[in-house]
Amino acid sequence: MKRYKNVIRILALALCFTFVTSAQTVSDLIGEVNTSNLDEILNEFTGEVTTIVGGNTVTILNRVSSSGNDLAADYLEEKLSSYSNLEVVSDQYSGGSLGGRNIVATQVGATNPDDIYVICAHYDSVANYCADDNATGTAAVLEAARVLSQYCIDNTIVYALWDEEEIGLVGSSDWADRASNEGKNILGVINLDMIGYDKDGNNNIPIHTNSNSVSLKDDLIDILNTHSAAIGLTPEVVNPGISASDHGSFWNNGYKAIALSEGAEFSDLTPYYHTANDRVNTLHLPYFHKISKYLMAIVATKAGLIDNSSCSLGIESEELNNISIYPNPTTSVINIEFPNMSGSISLELINAMGQIVYKLDASLAKMTVSTDKLPNGMYFLKIRNDERFIVNKIMKN
């Protein structure tokens, strides 16, 4: 039985490897950016439509008042937690005027877990709506997280959504100062702030750098040139760039950081800046989509895609590494064996849109999950044992 099982597993790995090899390039990930998703997040996050937070239908009326800001933070925390492979922290810090809360999700690199890239945007605002400033940057970060979290990567990516940027970079300063004190090896920071307005239609993307970040800026231009046909933007380097956004908190700590932001020297900035007229229907959505694809290209390139489907995602432990999952690809059932497992175990089967299609708390040594009725496609089996979890890709054929 044991030998038979191993044969199936080796066969399954070989099949799976073939599948992932053909689907796992930066170009493929750019193609996975879903513009409907992006627009839906924009509309939900600016209160143009209702959304569901904590199981309740709600409207995020603003991200200024304590209640509106808290609801927005809860929305972000739920969204990021629904993606298969992220550790999400609601990072309540002291200081500021609102009782600030950064929402920070980490995707651990399998090869270089201590080499970190930070992809970030502020989510707070100064008035109702504030779609361009900065629901656009927030949505781009969420969509990059949704796509990339489905893949194994070399380096660690931190997806951060900052609070209280508008009252003086409070949230990002708190986090960047702590990261520096802890000696975190942050290799680069990409900040998105106002990426939805392009009245002159020139598709220019201002890249704001300082002298210390020029090498990162050069990398970003190389990435744009490599994928220019799929992205469709023209770079416009601003050096020295504006410092009045969250990348400034990282500059202050000596880290390399870049901002992508529409207004170079305010020449093509939304005229509705910092007013309640900054609404989704004033944006140039194709421009916003292009920058979101550019962000995907940057993140996927810097993360380093691992061309190997046997790489398991998540935070591992000895017990979790001994789990057997077979057959994979599957047609009708998945068997899961947990030898020597102590503590509680929960299983979640998650589809590519981040929806949980099966959930079970288990205490058995072996389990069988029926996949008969599931549509074909890629799934993620998330197995949690106390504080640790792993995620394995499962193909249903």
Ligand SMILES: [Zn+2]
């Ligand atoms: Zn802003």
